[in-house]
Every structure is written in C-alpha cells, then in structure tokens.
Amino acid sequence: MTANGQATLDRGRPPVPGPGKSCSFPNFEVEELESGARLWTLDVQDCGLVTVVLLMPGGSELDSPERAGLASFTAGLRGAGTRVRDALEFAAAAEDLGTAISTSCGWENAAVGTTIGADDVAAGLELVSEAAAEPAFLGEEVERRRRRRLAEIERRRRDPAAQARIAFARAIYGATPYAYPAIGDRSTTAAITREDIAAFHDRALAAGSCHLIAVGDLGRGRVGRAIEETVEPQLRAHARRFDARPESLEPESPSPPARRVVVVDRPGAAQAELRIGHSGVPRHHPDRVRLQVANSILGGKFMSRLNLTLREKHGYTYGVSSAFDFRRGPGPFVISTAVANEVAGAACRKTIDEVERMCAEPPVASELDDARNYMVGVFPYTLQTIQGLSSRLQTLAVFDLERDEYDRWPERVRATSDEDVLEVCRRHLSPESLTIVAVGPADELLPQLDGLGTTEVQAAG
Amino acid sequence: MSEYLEQHELQNGMRVVLHEDPRLPLAAVNVWYHVGSKNEKTGRTGLAHLFEHMLFQGSANVSENGHFEHIQKVGGVANGSTWYDRTNYYETLPANHLELGLWLESDRMGFLLEALTEAKFENQRSVVMNERLQRVNNQPYGLAGERLSELLYRRPNGANHPYAWPVIGYMDDLEAATLDSVEDFFRTWYRPNNAVLTLAGDIDGEAALEQVLRYFGELPSGPLPAPPAVEQASEIGPRGESREILEDSIELPRSYSAWCVDGYGSDDWYAGELLAMILASGKMSRLHRDLVYERQIAQSVSTVILPTEICATFAIVATCQNREPDPLANAETLERAVLEHVEAIRSAGPTAEELERARRSLLLAHHDSRQDLALCADRLSCAATYFDDPSRIFSEPERLLRVDREQVRDLARRALAAERRAAIIVVPKS
Numbered sequence: 035m036t037a038n039g040q041a042t043l044d045r046g047r048p049p050v051p052g053p054g055k056s057c058s059f060p061n062f063e064v065e066e067l068e069s070g071a072r073l074w075t076l077d078v079q080d081c082g083l084v085t086v087v088l089l090m091p092g093g094s095e096l097d098s099p100e101r102a103g104l105a106s107f108t109a110g111l112r113g114a115g116t117r118v119r120d121a122l123e124f125a126a127a128a129e130d131l132g133t134a135i136s137t138s139c140g141w142e143n144a145a146v147g148t149t150i151g152a153d154d155v156a157a158g159l160e161l162v163s164e165a166a167a168e169p170a171f172l173g174e175e176v177e178r179r180r181r182r183r184l185a186e187i188e189r190r191r192r193d194p195a196a197q198a199r200i201a202f203a204r205a206i207y208g209a210t211p212y213a214y215p216a217i218g219d220r221s222t223t224a225a226i227t228r229e230d231i232a233a234f235h236d237r238a239l240a241a242g243s244c245h246l247i248a249v250g251d252l253g254r255g256r257v258g259r260a261i262e263e264t265v266e267p268q269l270r271a272h273a274r275r276f277d278a279r280p281e282s283l284e285p286e287s288p289s290p291p292a293r294r295v296v297v298v299d300r301p302g303a304a305q306a307e308l309r310i311g312h313s314g315v316p317r318h319h320p321d322r323v324r325l326q327v328a329n330s331i332l333g334g335k336f337m338s339r340l341n342l343t344l345r346e347k348h349g350y351t352y353g354v355s356s357a358f359d360f361r362r363g364p365g366p367f368v369i370s371t372a373v374a375n376e377v378a379g380a381a382c383r384k385t386i387d388e389v390e391r392m393c394a395e396p397p398v399a400s401e402l403d404d405a406r407n408y409m410v411g412v413f414p415y416t417l418q419t420i421q422g423l424s425s426r427l428q429t430l431a432v433f434d435l436e437r438d439e440y441d442r443w444p445e446r447v448r449a450t451s452d453e454d455v456l457e458v459c460r461r462h463l464s465p466e467s468l469t470i471v472a473v474g475p476a477d478e479l480l481p482q483l484d485g486l487g488t489t490e491v492q493a494a495g
Numbered sequence: 496m497s498e499y500l501e502q503h504e505l506q507n508g509m510r511v512v513l514h515e516d517p518r519l520p521l522a523a524v525n526v527w528y529h530v531g532s533k534n535e536k537t538g539r540t541g542l543a544h545l546f547e548h549m550l551f552q553g554s555a556n557v558s559e560n561g562h563f564e565h566i567q568k569v570g571g572v573a574n575g576s577t578w579y580d581r582t583n584y585y586e587t588l589p590a591n592h593l594e595l596g597l598w599l600e601s602d603r604m605g606f607l608l609e610a611l612t613e614a615k616f617e618n619q620r621s622v623v624m625n626e627r628l629q630r631v632n633n634q635p636y637g638l639a640g641e642r643l644s645e646l647l648y649r650r651p652n653g654a655n656h657p658y659a660w661p662v663i664g665y666m667d668d669l670e671a672a673t674l675d676s677v678e679d680f681f682r683t684w685y686r687p688n689n690a691v692l693t694l695a696g697d698i699d700g701e702a703a704l705e706q707v708l709r710y711f712g713e714l715p716s717g718p719l720p721a722p723p724a725v726e727q728a729s730e731i732g733p734r735g736e737s738r739e740i741l742e743d744s745i746e747l748p749r750s751y752s753a754w755c756v757d758g759y760g761s762d763d764w765y766a767g768e769l770l771a772m773i774l775a776s777g778k779m780s781r782l783h784r785d786l787v788y789e790r791q792i793a794q795s796v797s798t799v800i801l802p803t804e805i806c807a808t809f810a811i812v813a814t815c816q817n818r819e820p821d822p823l824a825n826a827e828t829l830e831r832a833v834l835e836h837v838e839a840i841r842s843a844g845p846t847a848e849e850l851e852r853a854r855r856s857l858l859l860a861h862h863d864s865r866q867d868l869a870l871c872a873d874r875l876s877c878a879a880t881y882f883d884d885p886s887r888i889f890s891e892p893e894r895l896l897r898v899d900r901e902q903v904r905d906l907a908r909r910a911l912a913a914e915r916r917a918a919i920i921v922v923p924k925s
Contacts, residue, residue, distance in 0.1 A: 043709050045556045045602060048565055049594040055520035055697075082862055122788070125778035132855030134777060151859060178791065185794045185816045188746040192635050192923075300744070304632035305625070336563045336573075346560060349621030352629050372629045404568040411570005411589055414519050419866040 057414040059440035062427060069269035070242030073261060074427050076249045078420055084155045084250035084257060085420045087147035088166045088265070089431055091276035092238030094216040095141045095283060095362060099209060101226055103218020107183065108231045108238070109139035112146055113165035114175045121175055128161055135161050139216065141361045142432050144238065149421065152251035156260040167239060167268040176228045183223050190215075191495035194300060194307040194473045195372075201298050201492065202309040202368065202471040207285045212313075212363065240276035241269035245431040250420040283363020285313050291467035293487030299476035300494045306378040306474035310385055311368035312464055317360040317433045323446040324458040325358055330405040331397050331455065332356050332388060333369055337404065339388050340369065348384070350377045362433070367463070375474055379482025382470055386486075389468065392459040396452035410444045499700055500875075502885050507716040508688025511707050512875045512885045514695040516868060522696040523872035524596035525585040526604075527880045529691075530684035532664070533579045533657035533723055533805065538671075541623070541664015544577040545672055546680050548619040550584060551575065555606035559615065562599055569595065577662055580804045581880060587869045590697035594706055601710035604690065607681055616674045624670075627663050635745045639921050646737045647753045647808060647917035656731055657723050658803065688716040691879045695872040728755040728763070728806045728910055738918035740823070742925065747794055748818055748826035751919040752833060753810040756910045759802040760881060766898045766906040767809050771798035772853035773845045773903070774811065774836065779852065781836050782813065791816055792829050804881060809910065811837070822922040830920065837911050844904025854896060861892050 062076035094105040113135045115121040128135045131154045138145045146166045150158035190196040200215050207213035218226075246265060248257050315321060326334075333340040333356025344354045351373045359365035369389075373381045397405075416422045430439060468487075472479050476491050483489065499515035532543050553559045566573045566586050573586035584603075586596050631637040641661045648659035692711065694703050732755035757763040775782045775798040786793035794816040801808045813833050815825045845853075864870055871888075878887040 045598070045606075047556075049598050051569070051589075051595065052591045054589055054591045057520050081866065083859075122779065122784070129777045129779050129852045129856065132852070132857075132859040149859070149863060151862075178788070181791060181816060182787075182794060185747060188818075189635075189794070189814075192745050194633055302744075305628040307633075335567055337560065337567050342560065345622055346618065349618045350625070352622055352626035372625070372633065374625055374628065404564070407570050408567045409570075412572055413570075414521060414589075415572065415587060418519060418521075418868060419863075 057417070059417065059426070060423070064437065067266055067269070069266055069273045070275065071244040071246055071269050072431065073258070074245060074247040074431065075252055075258060076423055076427065077252045078250050078423070081251050081420060082152055083149060083420060084152050084158070084248060084252065085147065085149040085424050086155070086159060086162055087145050087247045087424055087428060088162055089143050089145050089245040089247065089428060090166060090238055091240060091243045092144040092234065093140050093142040095211045095280045096278065097211050097214060097218070099214065100222065101230060102214035102222040103183070103216070104226055104230055104234055105144065106139040106216045107179065107218070107223070107226055108234045109137050109144040111171055111175060111179055111231065112137045112169045114179065115170040115172050116164045117168040117170055118164055124161070124165070131157055133158065135165050137165065141212070141216070141365070152253060155257055156264060159260050159264045163265040163268045167272070169235060171228055171232050171235070173228055176231060180223060183217060184220060187217060187220055187223065194303060194305070197298050197300075197494060198307040198309045198471050198473045201296055201473065202311070202469065203366070205294065205296050205469045205471060206311070206313050206366065210283055210285050210363070211280050212283065212285070212361070212365065237278065238276060239272045240274050241272045242275035244269065247424050247427050247431065249424040249427065280363070283361070285364070287467070291464060293466060294469045295483050295487045295489040296469065296471045297476045297479050297483065297489065297491045298471065298473040298494055299491055300473055301475050301477070303375070303474045305372050306375050306472050306479060307372050308378065308381065309368055309370055309471040310382065310468055311366055312467055312469060313364045314358045314367035315360070315462055316362060316364050321458045321462065322360060323443065324450045324454045325462060326409065327402070327405055327447060327450040328392060328455045328459050329356055329358055330409055331401055332392055335408055339391070340385065343384055343388060344371060344373070344381055348377070348380070350374065350381045375478045378472055378474065378479050382472075382483065382486060386465055386468065389463055389465040393456075393463055393465060396456040399452065402452050402455065406447050406450065409447050413444065500886055501700060502879060503704060505687065505708065505712055507712065507714055509711055509714070510691045510879055511704060512691060512693040512879050513698065513700040513703055514693065514872070514875055515698055515700055516695055516871070517697045519868075520590045520697050521587055521868055522590040522593040522596070522694065522698050523585065523587045523868045524593070524600060525583065525693040525695070525869070525872040525876045526600050527691045527876040528582045528685060529580070529689050529722070529880050531578050531580045531582055532660065532662040534684065535660070537655055537660070538668060539676065540660040540668045542672060542676060542680055543582055544663055545620065545623050545669065546677055547575045547577045547582050548623055549611065549616065549677055550603050550607065552615040552619060553610045554603040555609045556602050557599060557610070562603070565595060565599060579658055579662060583873060583876065585869060585873060593694065593698060593703065597706055597710040600692070601714065604685060604687065604711070605714040607685070608678055611674065611678065613674055616677060620669060620672065623663070624666065627666060627669065630663065631661070636743060636749060636921055638743065639741055639749070639751055639919050642739065642741060643751050643753050643810070643917055643919045644808070646739065646919070647732055647755060649733070649737070650731070651734055657805065658808070683720065686717040686719065687711060687714045689719055691876045693872045693876040693879070693885070695875065696868050723805055725758055726805050728757045731755045731806050732915045733917055735914050736916050736918065738920070740920045740922060742923070743921050745921060745923050746818060748815040748822040748923065749921045750813045750826050750830040750833060751810060751921075752830070753808050753917045754911050754915055756800065756807050756809045756906065758804050758806045762902065763906050763910070764800065764807055765894050766902045767800045767807065767910070768857065769850065769853045769895065769898050770840070770903050770907055771800045771809065772856060773849045774798045774840070776856065777852070781840070782811070782833060785836065786813065786829065786832055790832070792825070792832065818923055823920065826920045826922060830918070834913070837907070840904070841907040841911055844900045844907070847900065850900055850903065857895050858892050
C-alpha cells in the first residue's frame with residue numbers, strides 16, 4: 035500500500051486496486067431422505083433466520099393448451115386450507131410467527147416455502163409440509179381463487195408490458211406450453227375443475243422428485259431433526275418418483291426463416307412497448323455460458339451495446355435489455371424496451387443492427403474483458419442473503435446440475451474467447467427470423483415498421 | 496454479527512459513516528445528498544431527478560459513460576435514485592476496488608460542472624421523458640398517485656406544499672428545464688456539507704477514513720439554503736374531503752384514500768407503520784380478510800406510509816375484483832367498505848393479537864433486510880442524514896415495540912378523519 039494521507043492525489047486516473055480476494059460458493063450438504071426426497075442444507079451461522087423451500091414437480095411446462103394455467107392454479111391453492119386447518123386458520127398460524135407461507139409455480143417446478151425466525155423453524159416446517167402434502171382444495175376456495183385469477187387476467191389486458199409478453203410468447207411458441215401465459219386465459223381458467231386440480235396435485239406429490247432446501251441459522255442439526263419429525267413423515271406416504279414430461283417444448287422453427295411483426299393496437303397509448311427475439315436454448319445446452327457472455331455484451335448490463343445505442347446515444351428509451359431465459363426447454367431470447375411512439379421504427383432497426391453486428395464480427399478485446407470481469411465480479415452479490423443462496427441451490431436441484439457448478443462457472447466465463455462469442459452468436463442468434471412485438475397505437479406504429487417483416491395487427495386484450 | 500460502526504465529520508462538514516461487515520469480499524459506497532424534489536419550485540419540477548441523471552454523465556476526470564464503465568469493468572454495480580427529501584448514489588464493488596468508488600464519487604461531487612454539456616443534457620432530458628412515459632403516462636393507474644398527492648398537499652390558501660408534485664416532475668416542466676438551471680442546482684446543493692458518505696462491508700474502518708480524507712477533504716463547503724421546516728400533519732392536508740374521479744385505460748376500478756401523518760422518525764410515524772400493517776398486510780389483516788377473502792369485492796388491498804421528512808402520506812389503495820355491472824358503483828362500494836374499517840379502528844383501536852402480529856412481522860422484515868450490504872449502507876446514510884445517528888437503524892425495532900394499542904388508535908383518530916382525506920376513484924375509460 036503506497037496510498038496514505040501524505041501522498042499527492044492524482045485525480046487524473048483511477049486508483050490502482052489492491053489484490054482481490056476470491057469468493058467461492060459456501061459449502062452445503064445434500065442427502066437423500068428415506069422418502070426419496072433430497073435434503074439440501076447450507077448453514078449461515080448467527081443470522082437468526084432460516085429460509086426453507088420444498089420444491090416439488092408440477093411446473094407450468096406440464097400445462098396442456100386446454101388447461102393452460104392448471105399448474106399455477108393448483109400451486110396457489112396449497113395453503114388455502116388444508117385437511118388440518120381452514121384457509122384463515124392456516125394464514126393466522128403463519129402470521130402469528132411474523133411470516134407467511136408462500137406458494138409459487140415456475141415452468142419446471144412448484145414450490146412451498148417460508149422465511150422464519152430460527153427459533154420458530156419447527157412450526158414453519160409444519161406449515162410448509164401441511165400446505166404441500168395436505169391441501170384440501172375445498173370447492174369454495176377453488177372458486178374464490180378462480181375469480182381472482184380471472185380478474186388478474188382482465189387486469190393484464192390493459193397492462194402494456196404484460197400484453198407485450200403475452201403476444202411475444204404466443205408468436206414464437208406455436209402450440210408448445212411456453213406459448214401460454216402461466217396463468218392461462220379466460221376460457222382455460224373457466225374450464226379447469228376441482229377434480230383437475232386435485233388430480234394434478236396428487237400426481238405432483240412424489241417425494242422421490244422433491245427437494246427440501248434449508249438455508250440459514252440451522253443450529254447444528256436442529257433444523258435437520260425438525261425436518262425428520264415434521265416433513266419426512268408426510269413425504270414417506272408419497273415415496274415415488276414423478277416421471278411425466280411435457281410432450282415437446284421445442285417450437286417449430288419458421289421455414290424459410292422470416293422476420294415477423296406483430297402490432298398489438300392500443301389506440302392513444304403514450305409509448306410503445308417492444309419485445310424483439312426468438313426462441314433460445316435450453317438450460318443444459320453446452321453453449322450456455324458463452325451465450326451469457328455474448329448477451330452481456332449485447333444487452334445484459336448498463337454498458338451494453340443496446341443500452342449505449344438506444345439510451346445513451348439516441349435517447350429513445352429509459353432502458354433496454356436483452357436476456358436468454360434458460361429453461362428445461364428452449365426459453366426465449368428477448369430484447370425488451372419501451373420507447374416513444376415516434377421512434378419505434380428507428381429503435382427496432384437499431385436493435386436489429388446490433389443483433390446483426392454480434393453475428394458479423396467478434397467483440398473487441400476490451401468489451402469482452404469488461405463483460406467477463408463484470409459477470410464474475412457481481413456473482414458474490416447473489417450470495418449475500420439466505421434467499422439468494424437458496425435460489426442458487428434451487429437451480430442446482432431443478433436442473434440436476436453438478437454440485438461444483440458455481441465453482442466452475444467463473445472459469446468457464448473467463449475461458450470464453452472473442453471467437454467463441456462470434457461462434458455462439460452465429461449459431462443461436464438469428465437476425466433474419468426475429469419476431470418484433472410492438473404494443474401501442476397501430477396507426478402511428480405501422481408506417482414506421484413497414485418493411486421489417488410480415489405484419490399482423492391484433493386488438494389489445 | 497460483530498458491529499463496527501462509526502460516524503465522523505470532516506472539516507468541510509461532510510459526514511462519513513463506516514461499517515465493517517466482512518462476510519463477503521464486497522464494499523458498498525453510498526452517498527446521500529440532502530436534497531430532493533421538495534427543494535424544487537412550482538414550474539421547475541423534476542429538476543432534482545434530471546440532475547441525478549446528469550451525475551452519471553461524467554465529470555472532470557471521468558468520461559461521458561465512464562462512471563458505469565469503470566464500475567462494471569471491475570465487477571461492480573451502481574445506480575442512484577431521487578426521492579422527495581434526498582438523492583442517493585451508490586455502488587457495490589469488490590472490496591479491493593473501494594478506492595475506485597471514492598475517486599468517482601469525489602470527482603462528481605467536486606468537479607462536475609466542467610464536464611456538463613448541452614448535448615448530454617438534451618440526451619438525458621429525453622431519457623427522463625421516456626422514463627416518465629414508462630412509469631406514469633403509459634402505466635395503468637399511473638396518473639392516479641400523482642393526482643392524489645396534488646389533492647392531499649394543496650394548502651388551504653391554494654399554494655402547493657413541497658410534496659404536492661411528483662418526484663419525476665411534470666412533462667411541461669421537463670421540457671422547459673435548461674442546462675443553466677441544472678448548474679444552479681449543483682452549485683446550491685451538491686456540497687460536502689450537504690452529504691453523507693457511508694462505506695460498509697469488507698473494509699478497514701481506519702484505513703478507509705484516511706482514504707476518504709484524501710479524496711473528499713479538499714472539497715469546499717458552501718452556504719446551504721434553509722431546509723423546509725418540519726410541519727405538524729394537523730397543519731397540512733385538506734380541510735373538508737377532497738375527492739375526484741379519474742378515467743384511465745384500465746379494467747379494474749380502484750379507490751385511493753390518503754391522509755397526512757407526522758414525518759418519519761416521529762412517534763406517530765411508527766404507530767402509522769403498525770396501523771398500515773394491521774389494516775392490509777397479510778391475509779389476516781382487516782381489509783384483506785374482509786374485502787378480498789370474505790366479501791370478494793376487492794382484488795387487492797394495500798396500505799403504505801411514506802418515510803418522508805416534513806410529514807408523511809398514509810394511503811390505502813383498494814382495487815375492485817369486478818368492473819361489471821357498474822364500475823363507478825363498484826368502486827364506491829369498495830371505498831365505503833374501506834372507510835368503515837378506518838372508522839372501526841379509529842373508535843376501538845387494534846386488538847392485542849393484531850398488534851402482536853404486526854410487530855412480529857416488522858421485526859422479521861427488519862432482520863431480513865440487514866442481510867443485504869447495499870441496503871444496509873443506504874439505511875445508515877438515511878439515519879445519519881435525518882437523525883445524525885446511523886446506529887438508529889439498529890434501535891428502530893425498539894421504537895416499533897414501544898408502540899401500544901392506544902397509540903395506534905390515537906393516531907388513527909387524529910389523522911384519519913373523514914374531513915382530512917384526499918381521495919381518487921379510477922374507473923375505466925368509457
């Protein structure tokens with residue numbers, strides 16, 4: 035260290051950093067319980083809190099077109115009354131502990147979980163397992179939930195960002211499960227019966243495919259023992275594996291490749307919501323990390339090409355980003371932004387230019403360096419909270435990844451070369467078959483989007 | 496968790512908060528300037544926020560996009576935000592890059608003006624106008640909150656209270672803003688004696704203070720305008736109910752009600768935070784249980800009490816589950832139901848069970864929020880700026896636990912009177 039109070043300060047250049055410290059993913063344990071469920075534990079001593087998640091099969095990827103929304107409908111009803119307590123008694127039991135039992139549903143899995151004071155963890159686990167294993171699905175609660183879901187579907191009809199998301203998925207995913215919003219639509223929501231829900235739940239409650247993930251102040255095995263006493267007896271009654279898989283998550287690719295424009299008409303709207311992209315690659319694809327590096331350069335951070343062009347150079351937008359959503363199947367590659375109506379066409383053309391440039395030439399050395407350093411540098415930020423750590427473990431569990439995934443990831447980022455970036459962009463980005471969804475006033479948008487591809491206009495809602 | 500927490504004041508008046516937390520090799524740098532939209536004038540709104548954007552456009556030794564570039568290339572994250580009472584700027588960095596944060600923050604605190612140009616200003620004005628379109632004009636219900644504040648903070652003499660206008664400003668004012676006004680704003684408010692700098696994380700407190708002295712010690716202090724005085728909530732807000740009906744491009748009608756309570760840090764404010772939870776946080780809260788669960792006339796209910804300095808807005812928002820058969824009638828039925836619950840708690844107060852649930856929930860949330868370094872640094876800056884006592888973030892739970900049922904009832908009775916309410920009903924455009 036040469037810097038001290040006496041040295042002359044040179045403000046003309048950034049300070050020279052001292053040596054950095056490495057940061058690895060903290061140690062965790064995985065064991066198989068008698069029920070077949072896997073127990074993941076990560077001890078964060080003295081934090082005073084525990085976050086517990088029971089991951090179970092039953093994600094939205096299993097939804098059929100006729101019953102779109104069934105998975106998340108079912109997930110939301112876990113905890114809305116059980117065989118032990120009605121919905122209000124159940125809510126009160128959690129709130130008396132200062133917490134709530136959360137239920138959720140992703141594309142691959144459903145989950146029940148809570149974050150709770152370390153002293154109350156046994157009571158929290160009892161509620162989590164009750165919600166997961168003994169939901170009552172009373173008719174009254176099903177109807178109550180149905181009405182709220184229908185109202186939410188109505189609300190989204192006037193939400194431009196939701197409209198853009200829905201229209202984009204429908205345009206690129208044809209008849210595969212990713213084409214439908216996880217909440218379903220009016221007709222599927224009306225069609226789902228209590229029997230559908232109970233049957234879907236019974237299938238999903240397969241302990242051999244469940245994961246229990248506990249992170250936090252685990253009190254030297256106290257939480258493990260509580261799990262043995264509360265959750266395991268419930269799960270043992272369902273000790274089997276869940277092997278159902280969706281028929282196909284692969285959309286048919288347009289042949290020959292062609293660009294498409296979908297305008298969702300919102301007359302008088304103050305701004306245009308844009309979604310530009312196509313289907314991407316699955317989580318297990320060997321190009322995944324290289325694509326993450328490429329995406330960071332294109333639109334994955336503030337200093338990305340897209341943000342520097344659309345925001346900092348042209349002032350078209352408050353912000354723009356691109357992302358690959360890596361799911362069990364090929365989730366979307368999508369560029370998202372909202373721009374003033376009068377520049378929508380220009381914003382789309384500049385966006386397409388940037389996608390083309392990624393496929394035309396490798397990134398310059400400094401750009402690649404910055405992207406790799408950024409990705410590796412920000413990784414520890416996600417390890418600050420017990421919820422962040424739990425989320426990392428959930429990803430390992432859902433996609434059945436190697437336990438050293440997070441230790442190897444930085445090396446794989448650093449090993450990505452400029453030629454790798456060019457190669458994966460050429461393989462997985464397809465500027466000539468982008469789908470462009472624009473939600474806004476069609477009379478203003480259509481003339482600007484003319485010539486970008488075959489055009490379709492849809493009414494909002 | 497071991498606690499090293501110190502506050503120092505440099506000779507130029509800048510306050511420095513140092514908090515060692517070595518769990519991860521990260522350092523959070525957080526600067527609060529005690530200036531926000533409340534320091535603007537009618538007709539010149541949005542300036543504090545537009546100015547925040549200009550602070551990311553380079554300074555004497557930092558190029559136009561250099562701020563983000565320097566930070567992102569070493570694996571850091573950065574941002575800023577503007578609020579009624581303050582503007583904050585923050586970055587989280589790998590701990591060995593702490594000095595980079597000090598270099599960047601001191602350069603824009605001391606040497607911004609030489610790098611400001613008309614072109615950068617025009618670009619960011621356009622970005623901010625798009626931000627307003629995205630967050631307000633093109634957002635369902637986006638204009639309702641704005642109108643609610645206008646009604647709540649219109650003084651009896653017709654003048655605007657400093658919380659009457661939106662932080663992001665009105666579109667006309669953004670269009671009329673000039674580079675000169677931005678420069679004036681900087682000269683007036685961006686002084687070390689109007690700033691708190693917090694460093695938290697894997698730092699050595701003493702060494703960090705030395706570095707802070709090097710980078711910030713020579714920046715000159717300057718005269719500051721007197722801050723707007725803290726006002727008693729009872730002196731602000733409508734005299735006689737102030738209510739309007741708005742049409743918007745929405746499906747589900749919605750009712751907003753707002754009242755004024757004493758500002759953040761007052762006993763009333765903490766009672767208000769508990770009251771907000773008892774009314775609408777969690778499935779067992781009064782409004783949720785009755786309106787969402789039992790009667791199913793509401794799709795959602797929420798309450799909020801803003802942590803603002805002069806006084807605070809206490810608001811209840813309830814969204815109808817149906818627009819049919821008559822959106823306005825549905826919204827008014829829901830509004831009446833909300834007000835009946837307000838009256839009930841004004842007359843009888845919360846039950847012991849309700850208060851205990853709200854306390855436990857707030858304590859857990861408080862505990863939870865301490866895990867995130869950037870959030871912790873921001874709260875330290877907040878406590879130092881408003882109360883000159885960063886350690887107050889650790890004693891906040893005690894303040895909440897001291898509130899009893901009678902205080903909650905008393906607050907509701909005084910502040911949530913029908914004739915002091917501002918209200919908006921939003922119905923779908925016909």
